[in-house]
Amino acid sequence: MTDRPIKVLIAKPGLDGHDRGAKVLARGLRDEGFEVVYTGLRQTPEMIATAALQEDVDVVGLSILSGAHMTLLPRITKLLRDSGLEDVLVTAGGIIPDVDVTALAEVGVARVFGPGTTIAEVADYLRTNARPRD
Amino acid sequence: MAEPAATTGGPAARAHDLVLAARDGDRRSLARLLTAVENRTPLAEPALREMYPLAGAAHVVGITGPPGAGKSTLVAALIGEVRKAGRAVAVVAVDPSSPITGGALLGDRVRMQSYAGDRDVFIRSMAARGHAGGLASTTGAATAVLDAAGFDLILVETVGTGQSEVEVAAAADTTVVLEAPEMGDEVQAIKAGLLEVADLVVVNKGDKPGAQRTAAQLRAMLVAGGGPKVGGDPSQARPRPKRPEVLITTAATGEGVPELLVALDRHRSSSATGPTDSARLARADALVWAIVAERLRERLRAPDQSDATRVTLAAVADHRLDPYAAADALLAVLGSGSASPARD
Ligand SMILES: Nc1nc2c(ncn2[C@@H]2O[C@H](COP(=O)(O)OP(=O)(O)O)[C@@H](O)[C@H]2O)c(=O)[nH]1
Ligand SMILES: [Mg+2]
Numbered sequence: 001m002t003d004r005p006i007k008v009l010i011a012k013p014g015l016d017g018h019d020r021g022a023k024v025l026a027r028g029l030r031d032e033g034f035e036v037v038y039t040g041l042r043q044t045p046e047m048i049a050t051a052a053l054q055e056d057v058d059v060v061g062l063s064i065l066s067g068a069h070m071t072l073l074p075r076i077t078k079l080l081r082d083s084g085l086e087d088v089l090v091t092a093g094g095i096i097p098d099v100d101v102t103a104l105a106e107v108g109v110a111r112v113f114g115p116g117t118t119i120a121e122v123a124d125y126l127r128t129n130a131r132p133r134d
Numbered sequence: 135m136a137e138p139a140a141t142t143g144g145p146a147a148r149a150h151d152l153v154l155a156a157r158d159g160d161r162r163s164l165a166r167l168l169t170a171v172e173n174r175t176p177l178a179e180p181a182l183r184e185m186y187p188l189a190g191a192a193h194v195v196g197i198t199g200p201p202g203a204g205k206s207t208l209v210a211a212l213i214g215e216v217r218k219a220g221r222a223v224a225v226v227a228v229d230p231s232s233p234i235t236g237g238a239l240l241g242d243r244v245r246m247q248s249y250a251g252d253r254d255v256f257i258r259s260m261a262a263r264g265h266a267g268g269l270a271s272t273t274g275a276a277t278a279v280l281d282a283a284g285f286d287l288i289l290v291e292t293v294g295t296g297q298s299e300v301e302v303a304a305a306a307d308t309t310v311v312l313e314a315p316e317m318g319d320e321v322q323a324i325k326a327g328l329l330e331v332a333d334l335v336v337v338n339k340g341d342k343p344g345a346q347r348t349a350a351q352l353r354a355m356l357v358a359g360g361g362p363k364v365g366g367d368p369s370q371a372r373p374r375p376k377r378p379e380v381l382i383t384t385a386a387t388g389e390g391v392p393e394l395l396v397a398l399d400r401h402r403s404s405s406a407t408g409p410t411d412s413a414r415l416a417r418a419d420a421l422v423w424a425i426v427a428e429r430l431r432e433r434l435r436a437p438d439q440s441d442a443t444r445v446t447l448a449a450v451a452d453h454r455l456d457p458y459a460a461a462d463a464l465l466a467v468l469g470s471g472s473a474s475p476a477r478d
């Protein structure tokens with residue numbers, strides 16, 4: 001069935017204690033017709049990989065503000081690959097410098113959404129790029 | 135895609151590979167099978183045909199109640215308790231879909247994060263989606279898959295407001311209805327409906343004032359409510375040994391949770407009586423009727439039949455044919471294998 005909703009995991013790795021942005025995105029994507037699994041604050045890479053695997057999501061969206069993106073995001077993409085989830089689309093949102101965006105692309109973060117990205121833009125990107133499904 | 139073995143064969147071969155791997159403990163394959171049954175992909179039928187006969191051993195527990203009562207928190211606390219005993223536990227957490235966009239926000243995992251490293255805990259969120267009668271059959275198929283994969287206890291969390299969600303909980307071997315003390319009088323109406331499906335009633339948030347009073351009120355209501363409802367359509371309501379026990383828990387601290395697990399196990403052993411068990415009949419009913427309906431739709435839309443179906447539907451749309459006559463005509467055509475349209 002091709003018309004089933006795209007399933008997205010929205011997770012917030014790292015230790016900072018604000019998840020307003022992630023929640024707004026989760027609700028916004030729901031309103032755009034996505035099935036959004038929201039896992040909340042302070043996710044370890046292991047928690048994120050486990051959730052992505054058990055939920056069989058099409059997309060993992062990582063919201064990160066803490067500045068620890070260069071340590072956390074590559075660990076998450078590695079864990080996803082090790083779990084056989086290399087076909088899952090991984091995106092990130094947050095304030096990430098351009099040099100890092102390039103480095104992150106190399107480890108499997110397909111797209112970084114900077115501040116000011118609208119939910120409609122994210123939704124369009126996911127609809128176009130989410131992994132092909134059965 | 136790194137699934138060379140899985141992508142070479144047809145759906146049956148691919149399903150077979152996934153089933154073998156899932157039975158062997160591969161969680162990724164299990165997750166993919168759950169997706170297949172949830173989305174009714176071509177893998178769903180061969181996978182369920184193989185797995186259903188292997189299922190039937192698990193205890194399926196439905197947990198329902200109003201939003202915010204603490205269902206997810208209680209599920210997390212139950213997982214901890216069950217793991218102390220070394221049993222494998224799976225969760226199916228259902229949240230409503232938006233009828234307008236089809237989207238859903240599945241937030242129950244937030245409270246169940248501490249088990250990421252434990253392979254004997256498997257948590258899956260599911261959107262209720264739209265299709266009538268579909269949720270009960272999808273949930274029934276998902277629990278069969280988890281059951282066949284070796285999970286001994288399967289907890290199904292649903293919101294106790296929508297009718298179909300309540301039916302899903304009621305099709306579990308044991309149904310727990312959760313209430314919270316501070317919810318006041320407005321809940322009386324919800325309670326009356328919800329309590330009918332309860333095998334166990336739990337007042338959660340035992341740390342809040344009023345928990346004892348709420349439990350006492352519920353006990354009084356349940357005594358006044360009287361005996362079992364008998365007869366009727368098994369998909370609508372099932373007769374239960376009434377007078378559900380009323381327990382108090384504080385899911386946030388774990389207080390009362392060991393006692394709840396004991397009560398669940400007791401209910402399991404008192405009601406696990408084989409093929410005529412009414413909860414299992416209700417689940418079978420949902421599964422089979424959904425497939426019958428799907429098969430009928432498929433045949434009526436098959437190339438050799440779809441024109442005739444369209445003509446019949448058009449006749450109903452123009453009020454030249456009443457819908458009962460149309461339904462009978464379509465069924466008769468299927469029965470005779472002929473593809474002539476209903477006469478108007
Ligand atoms: N005080 C108190 N709060 C609780 C307890 N159990 C859950 N909660 C809180 O109730 C809210 C809703 O809990 P949740 O498990 O998401 O409820 P659900 O919607 O029924 O799944 C959360 O803020 C929980 O922290 C409890 O035993 N005591
Ligand atoms: Mg919940």
